[in-house]
Structures are given as structure tokens and as C-alpha cells.
Amino acid sequence: MSGVNIQGLSIKFGANEVIKGLDLQVVEGEFLVLLGPSGCGKSTLLHSIAGLIDVSGGRIEIGGQDMTDAEPSERGIGMVFQSYALYPTMTVEKNMSFGLRVAGTPKAEIARRVDKAAQMLQLTPLLNRKPAQLSGGQRQRVAIGRALVREAGVFLFDEPLSNLDAKLRAELRRELKLLHHTLGSTMIYVTHDQVEAMTLASRIVVMKGGVIQQIGTPAEVYERPANLFVAGFLGAPAINLVPARVGADGQTLEGALPLRLAAGRATAGQAVVLGVRPEHLRLQADGRWQATVELVEPMGNHQVVWMKLGSQGLSALVHDGRRIAAGDVVAFDLDESAVSLFDAASEQRLA
Amino acid sequence: MAQRKASALWARIGIYAFLLFAAAFFLLPLYVMLTTSFKSMEEIRLGQIFALPSAPSFDAWRAAWSEACTGVSCEGVRGGFWNSVAIAVPSVVLPILLGAVNGYALSWWKPKGGEWLFGILMLGAFIPIQVMIYPLVKLEAALGIYSSLPGIVFVHLVFAMPIMTLLFRNYYAGLPGELFKAARVDGGGFWRIFVQLVLPMSTPMLIVAAIMQITGVWNDYILGLTFAGRENQPMTVQLNNVINTTTGERLYNLNMAATILTSAVPLLVYLISGRWFVRGIAAGAVK
Numbered sequence: 260m261s262g263v264n265i266q267g268l269s270i271k272f273g274a275n276e277v278i279k280g281l282d283l284q285v286v287e288g289e290f291l292v293l294l295g296p297s298g299c300g301k302s303t304l305l306h307s308i309a310g311l312i313d314v315s316g317g318r319i320e321i322g323g324q325d326m327t328d329a330e331p332s333e334r335g336i337g338m339v340f341q342s343y344a345l346y347p348t349m350t351v352e353k354n355m356s357f358g359l360r361v362a363g364t365p366k367a368e369i370a371r372r373v374d375k376a377a378q379m380l381q382l383t384p385l386l387n388r389k390p391a392q393l394s395g396g397q398r399q400r401v402a403i404g405r406a407l408v409r410e411a412g413v414f415l416f417d418e419p420l421s422n423l424d425a426k427l428r429a430e431l432r433r434e435l436k437l438l439h440h441t442l443g444s445t446m447i448y449v450t451h452d453q454v455e456a457m458t459l460a461s462r463i464v465v466m467k468g469g470v471i472q473q474i475g476t477p478a479e480v481y482e483r484p485a486n487l488f489v490a491g492f493l494g495a496p497a498i499n500l501v502p503a504r505v506g507a508d509g510q511t512l513e514g515a516l517p518l519r520l521a522a523g524r525a526t527a528g529q530a531v532v533l534g535v536r537p538e539h540l541r542l543q544a545d546g547r548w549q550a551t552v553e554l555v556e557p558m559g560n561h562q563v564v565w566m567k568l569g570s571q572g573l574s575a576l577v578h579d580g581r582r583i584a585a586g587d588v589v590a591f592d593l594d595e596s597a598v599s600l601f602d603a604a605s606e607q608r609l610a
Numbered sequence: 611m612a613q614r615k616a617s618a619l620w621a622r623i624g625i626y627a628f629l630l631f632a633a634a635f636f637l638l639p640l641y642v643m644l645t646t647s648f649k650s651m652e653e654i655r656l657g658q659i660f661a662l663p664s665a666p667s668f669d670a671w672r673a674a675w676s677e678a679c680t681g682v683s684c685e686g687v688r689g690g691f692w693n694s695v696a697i698a699v700p701s702v703v704l705p706i707l708l709g710a711v712n713g714y715a716l717s718w719w720k721p722k723g724g725e726w727l728f729g730i731l732m733l734g735a736f737i738p739i740q741v742m743i744y745p746l747v748k749l750e751a752a753l754g755i756y757s758s759l760p761g762i763v764f765v766h767l768v769f770a771m772p773i774m775t776l777l778f779r780n781y782y783a784g785l786p787g788e789l790f791k792a793a794r795v796d797g798g799g800f801w802r803i804f805v806q807l808v809l810p811m812s813t814p815m816l817i818v819a820a821i822m823q824i825t826g827v828w829n830d831y832i833l834g835l836t837f838a839g840r841e842n843q844p845m846t847v848q849l850n851n852v853i854n855t856t857t858g859e860r861l862y863n864l865n866m867a868a869t870i871l872t873s874a875v876p877l878l879v880y881l882i883s884g885r886w887f888v889r890g891i892a893a894g895a896v897k
Contacts, residue, residue, distance in 0.1 A: 311791045332797030344788035348810035357806075358796030405792075 261322025261412035262287040268317035270303055277303050278469040290439050293449045294456040295466035301449045309338050309415055322412050337406030341418040343398045345390040352386040355405045376407040396427045416448040453493050465489045487606040490534045496563055496574045501533040515571040525609050534599035540575035546590035555583050647866035654862050670863035678864055680851035687868050690848030697844055701766035702823040709774025714808050717782040718790045735772035757839030765837045766827055781815040817886045825876040845872045
């Protein structure tokens with residue numbers, strides 16, 4: 260087990276700076292998820308930790324040792340790739356043991372580690388098969404097994420579930436979480452899927468344009484997004500964003516959703532954006548506002564209600580089976596303490 | 611409906627007619643060669659070149675293989691056959707291995723300036739070999755391998771490099787890059803990744819490359835004539851000597867048999883591996 264410490268990391272592809280002066284501390288034993296849209300530099304960051312990309316500046320420490328220029332195999336890492344990257348001409352057993360054979364590990368030790376990993380991942384009956392004879396889920400299990408046998412301090416996952424269908428993805432997601440509980444190793448996991456990030460992570464790192472936007476537990480990132488980008492990226496249906504202006508007293512919001520704020524959150528006359536999660540909009544008869552329902556999406560265990568308040572579109576979640584139809588006028592209310600407030604110009608969160 | 615069926619039928623007939631004509635066009639010379647080689651000289655003199663042999667005999671084939679005269683010696687093309695084998699084996703194996711290593715290094719390790727070197731290498735493929743013969747003769751003479759087996763193998767190796775490198779570079783560039791990264795994380799070095807991972811995945815390209823090299827090397831005349839030396843003259847050079855050595859009557863049946871014998875190897879390679887050839891080309895082109 261070991262932590263990862265990244266200081267002032269920058270990576271250039273030609274003249275294009277993909278990662279700019281990035282600092283990140285990964286605590287020993289945590290499950291850190293790098294989350295962001297494609298092209299945000301999350302995979303590049305992961306590959307630089309693995310040593311598969313040359314860095315143009317900064318320092319990478321793994322387990323307290325400087326690994327900035329070390330070979331990938333010397334870094335004490337195991338890695339799982341999106342396309343599985345299994346060696347097609349080798350059996351499952353040979354795939355898993357390749358790294359150990361390269362390292363000259365004694366045969367008995369190789370057999371012990373492969374058996375252990377195979378048992379953990381239910382691969383024992385498949386050890387003599389070739390990758391082409393396996394299903395997608397089995398292939399990804401083999402890829403995980405190949406990383407496990409290295410008994411590395413840090414495991415790196417590069418979007419490992421995105422090639423699988425939805426059902427299998429949920430299944431393997433749970434297996435990965437259980438695996439982390441069992442092993443307690445440091446895991447760094449790249450994904451663009453917020454469900455994976457929310458369910459797996461002990462901490463989420465949200466990235467955009469090669470810059471970290473926010474680091475925090477899933478709850479922190481979801482409930483107190485650091486800026487408009489993070490607020491909009493997490494959550495489905497997406498957070499409701501309502502432009503507003505702070506009144507002369509510094510405590511009232513003027514706009515589609517007039518509200519009273521706690522003192523000291525904004526300055527008088529400031530242009531702001533109000534962020535309200537759909538689950539914080541409650542449809543109730545005594546609500547302060549009234550909106551017209553445009554569309555209802557029944558989800559089985561809940562309904563998503565899309566409404567118009569003047570020209571402002573809003574979405575709300577309803578967790579009971581009440582019947583709502585398009586065209587209905589419904590009253591709703593919200594909890595002031597749960598809203599987020601962002602500066603309209605800088606897009607940063609206001610305390 | 612019926613009309614469309616009828617027009618489809620006519621289109622089909624047209625296609626088959628064309629294919630049959632094309633096949634006949636290319637097969638007719640082979641037919642004439644085969645029938646002539648089984649005829650006696652008396653029968654050939656009758657001038658009916660399309661007629662089947664009245665009394666088929668292997669005499670001309672036997673003579674071509676082991677008795678025909680090439681200049682002073684009269685040992686047939688047999689010696690040339692073994693010379694060609696001795697030239698072809700290293701001239702097929704070495705360029706393929708070197709081309710595979712080149713392609714692997716270029717597409718997976720991406721060394722600095724690699725693309726530049728590859729560009730120069732490809733440029734070399736567009737210069738006619740005749741231009742390079744004289745400088746190569748001087749070079750080989752300086753190296754002391756001119757007019758020898760290593761000399762001719764070296765020349766084949768050099769001339770095969772552009773196409774072999776291109777073939778393997780494109781094939782390996784089509785393999786998933788994450789495979790290489792996984793192997794790096796597993797600690798594989800340049801040679802281990804090549805031998806244990808890349809080479810076993812290369813079967814289709816190895817077969818395509820082998821077919822191209824065998825055919826090219828076996829059919830070569832000018833390089834063999836220039837660089838192999840008197841001892842190692844390939845079959846094509848001996849065939850030329852057999853046909854051009856005329857004392858008295860021109861032995862058409864013997865010449866035909868010798869020619870078929872000489873072209874038998876590439877012909878067999880195509881017949882046996884045609885399916886592989888197409889598959890390899892497709893694998894290389896589509897991915």
C-alpha cells in the first residue's frame with residue numbers, strides 16, 4: 260500500500276499544454292476517482308502516474324519515492340485499461356502471470372498469486388482459455404486479475420467499465436468496491452460516468468481543461484459544488500440554474516425565484532446564479548411559487564417533473580405515485596439552506 | 611419483377627463471360643507450355659500448338675531438370691534450383707524479421723526522428739534498382755562480399771526493407787495501443803514484448819510478407835545475375851542460359867519444361883496460400 264503525491268505536474272503534447280501545474284495528494288488506501296468530460300486530462304494524468312507518458316515538469320512520488328522518470332514496471336503499480344488490453348495469444352493464466360514471469364518471480368509464488376487472484380475474481384475455471392473465448396465481463400475480470408497479481412501498492416483504472424453493457428457495469432462496479440474493501444489498496448480510477456464516481460469514490464477529483472476544479476467526498480462535491488461547471492457536471496437530471504440579482508439589502512434575491520438568504524452570502528447588487536438540485540424542489544400545495552408542468556418522466560420509483568416558471572425551466576423529483584399531467588399548474592417550494600449560490604461572472608461558489 | 615430478374619441474369623452472364631475470357635487469356639500460354647513440354651520434337655514441328663500431345667512423355671522434363679546444357683556444363687536447371695533455394699531462404703527470413711522489428715519499433719516505440727527515417731526509407735523504394743546496381747557493386751566489393759551468397763542475400767535484404775517495414779508498420783499501428791501500455795506496465799522490454807507478444811500476433815502479416823518475398827526473390831533475374839557470382843547463379847539465370855544455348859535444333863519441349871520448373875515455386879506458393887494472401891491483405895487494409 261502506498262500513497263501518491265503529485266506536485267506541479269505539467270504535461271505538453273507539442274505546444275499544447277494538457278495539464279498545467281497540477282498538485283494532488285492521494286492518501287494511502289483511498290479510492291480516488293478522477294472525473295471529467297472527455298479531453299479534460301484525466302486519462303493523461305493517470306497515464307503519467309503509470310509512467311506511460313513523459314511529463315514536461317513537476318514531480319510524481321509513489322509510496323514516498325520519486326518516480327517521475329521511473330519505468331512503468333518499477334513504480335509499484337497495477338493498471339487496468341478500457342479495452343482490457345489482454346494479450347490475445349496467451350491463455351488467461353499466462354496473461355495474468357506475464358508480468359511476474361518477466362520479473363523472474365519463482366514459479367511456486369506465481370502459481371500462488373494467480374490462484375489467489377483467480378479465486379477472488381471467479382476465474383479459476385477459465386484459466387486455460389484464450390481471451391477470444393471470454394465474454395466482455397470475463398475479459399475485464401482477467402484484466403483486473405492481471406493487475407492484482409502484481410500485488411502493487413497502487414491500482415490504476417482507466418475507464419475500465421465503459422466497454423460493458425449497463426447491467427454488467429453495475430455488477431462489476433459493486434465487485435470493484437468489494438475488492439477495494441478486501442484489499443484496502445490505494446486505487447485511482449478514471450471515469451466520465453458520474454454514477455461510477457459517486458458510488459465508488461472515497462474522494463472525487465473533478466477536472467476540466469487539465470485543471471482540478473474540486474476535490475472532495477462524493478457528498479461534498481455533489482452538495483457543495485465549487486463552481487458552476489462542477490454543479491452542472493454532477494447530477495441527473497442536472498441542477499436547476501436560475502440567474503438572479505442580489506437586492507440592495509444584500510439578503511434578498513431578485514429574479515424568477517425571489518428568496519431571502521442568510522446574511523453575508525452575497526453583496527448587494529451582485530449578479531449571481533442560483534443552483535437548486537431537482538430533489539430540493541418540493542411539489543406541495545402550500546408552496547410559495549406556482550409553475551406549469553411541461554413534461555412528466557415516470558422512472559418507476561420516482562417521477563421527473565419538468566416545469567416552466569415564467570420563461571425559467573425547472574425540474575423537480577417526485578417520490579410518490581401522485582398523478583401529474585402536462586399542463587397542470589402546481590405549487591412548489593424549496594429549502595433555502597440547500598441551494599448553492601455562484602457568482603455570475605467568475606462562476607465560483609459564493610460561501 | 612420478372613424484368614428485373616431477367617436483367618440480373620444477363621448481368622450475371624456478362625460477368626461470367628468476362629471472367630472466363632480473362633481466365634482463358636492468362637491460362638492459354640500455360641496450356642501451350644504444358645502441352646508442348648510433353649510432346650516430342652517431331653510432333654512440335656507439325657505446328658499445331660493447341661493440339662494435345664499424341665504420346666505424352668516426360669523426356670523433356672527429365673532433360674530440363676538434369677541434362678540441359680548451360681554454356682559448357684550440361685546438368686540441367688537442377689543446380690540452379692538449389693542455388694535459388696539457398697538464396698531464397700535467408701532472403702525471405704531475414705528481411706521479414708528485420709521488417710517486423712522496424713515496423714514494431716516505428717509504430718509502438720515511436721523513437722524520435724523515426725517517422726523521418728521511415729520517409730527516407732520509403733523514398734528509396736521509388737528509385738529504380740538499376741540506378742543503384744553500380745554503387746552497390748562497388749560497396750559490396752569494398753566489403754568483400756561481392757559475387758557470393760552473402761552478397762546476393764544482402765542486396766535482397768536492402769531492397770526488401772521499404773516494403774517489409776511499411777507492411778509491418780501499418781499492421782502494428784492497427785493493433786490496440788493499450789496492449790503495448792499493458793506490456794510496459796508488466797515490465798516487458800523491447801525484445802520481450804516483440805518476441806512474446808507482437809510476433810505471435812503477426813501470423814497473417816508474416817504469411818503475406820513471406821509470399822511477397824518468396825515470389826520476388828525467386829523471380830529475380832538481374833540481381834542474381836549481378837551479385838550472386840558464378841557458383842550461386844539462381845534458377846532464373848540458368849533458365850536464360852539453357853534457352854539461349856543453341857547448338858543445332860531449338861528444343862522447344864525442353865525449354866517449356868525448364869520454364870515451368872523455374873516458375874513452379876511461386877506458382878505453388880500462390881496456389882497453396884491464396885486464401886491466406888487475401889485474408890492478410892484484408893486484415894492489413896481494413897484495420
